[in-house]
Amino acid sequence: MFVTPVEQKIKNCLDDLSKKIDFTPKVLVVLGSGLGTVADGLEEKQTVDFASIKDFPVSGVSGHAGRFVFGYISGLPVAVMQGRVHYYEGYSMSDVVLPLRMVRAMGADTLVLTNSAGGVDPSFRAGDIMLITDHIASFVPSPLRGANVCGGERFPDMSHVYDTQLSDCLRDIAKRQGIELKEGIYLQAPGPQYENPAEVRFYHMIGAGAVGMSTACEAIAAVHCGYRVCGLSCIANPAAGVTDMVLTHDEVKAVGERASGKIAGLVYGLLEKMSRERDTL
Secondary structure (H helix, E strand, O other): OOOOOHHHHHHHHHHHHHHOOOOOOOOOEEEEEOOOOHHOOOEEEEEEHHHOOOOOOOOOOOOOEEEEEEEOOOOOEEEEEEOOOOOOOOOHHHHHOOHHHHHHHHHEEEEEEEEEEEOOOOOOOOOEEEEEEEEEEOOOOOOOOOOOOOOOOOOOOOOOOEEEEHHHHHHHHHHHHOOEEEEEEEEEEOOOOOOOOHHHHHHHHEEEEEEOOOOOHHHHHHHHOOOEEEEEEEEEEEOOOOEEEOOOHHHHHHHHHHHHHHHHHHHHHHHHHHOOOOOOO
């Protein structure tokens, strides 16, 4: 049986990781800039640095710890990525989505994506949380370009990327926790520069509520390899031109850290519900 270079790389990572930990996750949670503390509530935690895994891509971006945290929420086995790699760092798209494909091969079937993003919708304020209802990924290469890998459809349907049942759960959890949950379309830009005002006006015109440099490509690859997907954006700042403020990565991290409690509450609420209702959710 022919194995593509991408699949061989995933196998190499899995083989090396299996020497460090014996764990079968049900859920993968990916944490964006400044949101790393969401992993603190896991029980029976074990950590593995990305850099210690053979052939695994490693981020050099501040605010991304660069490690897996494996553990449990109410008995549900969860893998948490504290940080991710980005296309703008020079990685191929196949490397950007390699972590989620690897964890899918370990047994996970649900993916919770989080990020820090700029608010394109002028009603959004720093610290708001946006439920991702859809995305626009037309400005970055598809992670499915090249040989068809991981047993997915060559031309997968993307009509419902973000799982309706999981999204409804997050809405209910937000109401119970008193969190005002915004909703909108996330647009992935290539970066690393922040968007200029003309681009932000264009993104708003085509329907985007928030813009960032990750997530959409991960969601595409996740649907292709069989995950159920949901996503949350922490609005770190109004995007360029919405206000007169200057955009900085330090501010993105700071707002993410302040909002991480709300993100953690939503994610833990979802995972606890999944643990209680494993047969139906």
